[in-house]
Amino acid sequence: MNEFIGSMNITAKGCNLYYGDFHALKDINIEIPEKQVTALIGPSGCGKSTFLKIFNRMNDLVEGCRIEGEYHIGGIDIFDKETDVNILRKNVGMVFQKPNPFPMSIYDNIAFAPRTFGITKKSKLDEIVEQSLRRASIWDEVKDRLRKNALGMSGGQQQRLCIARSLAASPKVLLMDEPTSALDPISTGKIEELMEELKKDLTIVIVTHNMQQATRIADKTAFFLLGELVEYGNTDDIFTSPRDERTERYITGRFG
């Protein structure tokens, strides 16, 4: 089975995460709805990126990291023995803070995941490459130089290429770890527009430092502090009438 099917909401129950002795995430319970953008906000080191990386099991790569709790995406237990981590990651795409295109051509970057999962036919690959680049709205900028090295692109283009590269694996969920923090405002705007478009078919979870960005794009917002989920709800509610005093202090810029 290569594809996740059905509804793609994400749940975490009793989430605790430790790096060695350090208790990084404490008792988090959350339900993230499908086909919406959910923003995770909070000061640096609050655990929001760590939390995000649970859902494609990138923390598996970190030495001494221990995770407790139950995690489901569309009803699939992601830590179940039956769940193949590579299939999970194919279905749960991730975009990183720093654009990380592979040192190869634009075409090969996009075709990388389809090739990994056994698609070799040229016409099929061509189709996936074009479609993915179109969905990441970068097709017009690169269609004439698909064979050029991806590292020759600007930072903003590289990041949209990385989004297109994820999309080529036809994921159902897209995790974004501060995807615009290294970019200029114009590139940031383009990526935000893109997310608006992508959420029609994808569940998007984004970690962001930028509270304006959260208000612009997120349907739901979760506020993390010192490894705890302080408050979670509709973005409008969080930013206009926070229930917790700590949330209010953070969004009004009194710490963080």
Place this chain on the structure above:
Amino acid sequence: MRKIYYALKYVCIAALVISLVALLAVVAYVLINGLDKLSFHLVFGEYDPNMPTLLPALVGTLQLIGVAAIIAIPIGVASAIFLVEYTNNKGKFVKIVQVAAETLAGIPSIVYGLFGYLIFVVAFGWGYSIIGGGITLAIMILPTIVRSTQESLLSVQGGLREGAYALGTSKVRTIFRIVLPSAAGGIVTAIILAIGRVVSESAVLILTIGMVVNKVPETLMSPGTSLALDIYYFASHGYPNEAAATAVVLLVFVILLNLLAGWIGNMIKKSTYGDAK
């Protein structure tokens, strides 16, 4: 006091000049003294005791390169992959391998020769053979290949690996399709430099391949000679002209390899990273 340091400055500059003159003198002497003694017959002709040739040495050298490369490259690269990709280059095991590799690197080549003699010539009963010499050389260059490959792998940005894993790529595919190609420039440079050492080495070979200068080795199990060994043979057996000419061939060969190493490495880097890096 100031005057002393000021004078020392000129002492340093004098030393720089001495160093350059001494080293360039070696190169210049070899070239000037040997070039006119070089002939087509000497390099490619049939061997004759009155007119010795380098043909057996050329064949022998290429065979030694082949044997050493076939063994040392895969083991060296795989070993570096294990250390960097599977253990994060940390921990006790890495430390032990590191110490072993450093110790191997510090063993004098003549001791490698003794080892090769003991194991291949005596214990395995192969007698003097190209293959025994080649394997001994492979062990000798292994530490360098491991170390340079490790450095090249470590210089690959972690983000690339994460990016590949995040697309559902397996570890092995990530290593072969992302990490190795990204590190290829550095690895290839290291391998060519290691081949340069194989070509330069002679002490190991006295004890392992037998210095049979007059016969092209028939198989890898035959005894033989190499370019470097020929120089010693000619110089110590009354063929000064042949020694001088062989030195030119070897010197040019080694310098070309060294230049090639950097050049090819850069070419590969350019083609993987474009002009961006």
Place this chain on the structure above:
Amino acid sequence: MRGVFLFSAIFSILALATITVFLFVSGVPFIAKTGFAKFLFGSDWSPLADEPSYGIFPMIVATLYVTALSVLIGVGIGLLTAIALYKFCPKKLVTPIRHMINLLAGIPSVIFGLFGMTVIVPFVRDYVSPTGVGYGIFSASLVLAIMILPTIVSVSLDSLNSVPNTYYEGALALGATKEQATFKIMLPSAKSGIFAGVVLAIGRAIGETMAVIMVIGGSPEMPESMFQSVRTMTANIAMGALELDDNTRTALIATGVVLFVFTLILNISFSLLKKDSSEKKEKRGAKK
């Protein structure tokens, strides 16, 4: 796949273990049979005599002489060269000279041997030697000194370059001249790296065979002059290999064991030094 990689990583350890075991198993019994002290400190090496005698003391002494002298010359000139390249050389020339020196580091030792045999030995014989002999410790040391120069220059230059430039600027700001700053501040700060380079050079000098056998003469005699045919341990092994039959070769392996132990001791001190210097570097980094 992991297994394949793991096996390859273990290969280095296996190789080292095999080398050590083979050498010791074949060499140590021979040393024991000859008598430990007699082998190490005996001064008569005549394996082909009717009553063979195996004393390698002359070779140990010659090795120490050649190593000490060549390292003295090589480090002296090499270090000064590195300093010149570091601060007292037109910036434009530094990179090409470095490239050239790196390239020259790859010259095969047998070529240095040939150069020594055909240029240095006759020169020493005709113009320097009081005994009229060109072969010997003096010529061998000169050849080795030239050979190890590139290594010393690049290691020393690297360690000088790794000293933070703020030290230099700080010294200048206190009124030191360029020369004072270089010799009194930068050089001492690069000390541990330079020491590591010296140890590396010693290792190369002790272990070098080809360049030495072509200029040292080769008589297994106690060195009494720098201009006298002698042999080092490496020369003993290589020359012996060409002279002796298979039975007496055990004597060479025993020599190899002694040489191996020498280099092991050197290696251990090298890694201790390196550890020390990297710890210092960390401290330095922490302070910054």
